[in-house]
Amino acid sequence: MAKYGIVVDITRCNGCYNCFLACRDEFCGNDYPPYSLAQPNTGHFWMRIIERERGKFPKVKVAYTPLLCMQCENAPCISASLNGAVYRRPDGIVIIDPEKAVGQKQIVDSCPYRVIYWNEQKNIPQKCTFCAHLLDAGWKEPRCVEVCPAGALNFGDLEDPNSGVSQMIASNKTGVIHPEYELNEKVCYIGLPKRFIAGTVVFGDKDECAENVDITLTGDGVKKTIKTNNYGDFEFEGLEAEKEYSVKIEYPGYAPQEFIAQTKIDVYLGEIILT
Numbered sequence: 001m002a003k004y005g006i007v008v009d010i011t012r013c014n015g016c017y018n019c020f021l022a023c024r025d026e027f028c029g030n031d032y033p034p035y036s037l038a039q040p041n042t043g044h045f046w047m048r049i050i051e052r053e054r055g056k057f058p059k060v061k062v063a064y065t066p067l068l069c070m071q072c073e074n075a076p077c078i079s080a081s082l083n084g085a086v087y088r089r090p091d092g093i094v095i096i097d098p099e100k101a102v103g104q105k106q107i108v109d110s111c112p113y114r115v116i117y118w119n120e121q122k123n124i125p126q127k128c129t130f131c132a133h134l135l136d137a138g139w140k141e142p143r144c145v146e147v148c149p150a151g152a153l154n155f156g157d158l159e160d161p162n163s164g165v166s167q168m169i170a171s172n173k174t175g176v177i178h179p180e181y182e183l184n185e186k187v188c189y190i191g192l193p194k195r196f197i198a199g200t201v202v203f204g205d206k207d208e209c210a211e212n213v214d215i216t217l218t219g220d221g222v223k224k225t226i227k228t229n230n231y232g233d234f235e236f237e238g239l240e241a242e243k244e245y246s247v248k249i250e251y252p253g254y255a256p257q258e259f260i261a262q263t264k265i266d267v268y269l270g271e272i273i274l275t
């Protein structure tokens, strides 16, 4: 029996909202008993895109993180439900039974990822089902995965070592949003936003972008050297938060410079003028 999971590659997500719209298209106004009842037209985000602005002008990026039910193996929503109203299928998909869950508002509060929504009109909690009704009808993937134009959403069998998702996980580049919850989530991520340190180097005597300058980052057990690009820009991405790093800037014929940066937030060191 397959065990389904999704690997979200954040480095590919461009925030187009196709996944969100496909989810709305599939579920708004459509009942799929016993999997789910219709999603209301407003107020629910079974697939939600979290947008986080990073850095400060002129070095600004937006990180898009698609957030959906993590189909946890140790799911608190199952423990919080009465009469087996939330259950895990043999393929790992966690389903809220729309009949048994009537009136059970405590299920909404049980999810630490906050991905369960209360349907006021129908008096039930609701969430992403991985489109279980479609998978059972022979579909190979949920609607959101099918419409993603960027290849950011990858669906497959976690038990099959040859599946795309298993191979991504085997690459050791994946992680879950909240490992501290210890829920054994079946949705994991590549490229979860961490911290960056960036800057721009200029040759002061020529007033030109300083290309090919050696920039060495040291700290938190890391030491690496990169070169500035033809705009004089450099960036170290994927650094841990709340750490201290030294950034050394060296180019023959110019005085070296060193900066200390703390990654409480993303850091842009600004324009650094070599003299």
Ligand code: SF4
Binding pocket: 068, 069, 070, 071, 072, 075, 076, 077, 078, 094, 110, 111, 112, 113, 114, 115, 116, 127, 183
């Ligand atoms: S993410 Fe929330 S709703 Fe989904 S299985 Fe885990 S606890 Fe339940």
Ligand code: SF4
Binding pocket: 012, 013, 014, 015, 016, 017, 018, 019, 020, 049, 064, 066, 147, 148, 149, 150, 151, 152, 153
């Ligand atoms: S469809 Fe794909 S690229 Fe577009 S927002 Fe969703 S995950 Fe990101």
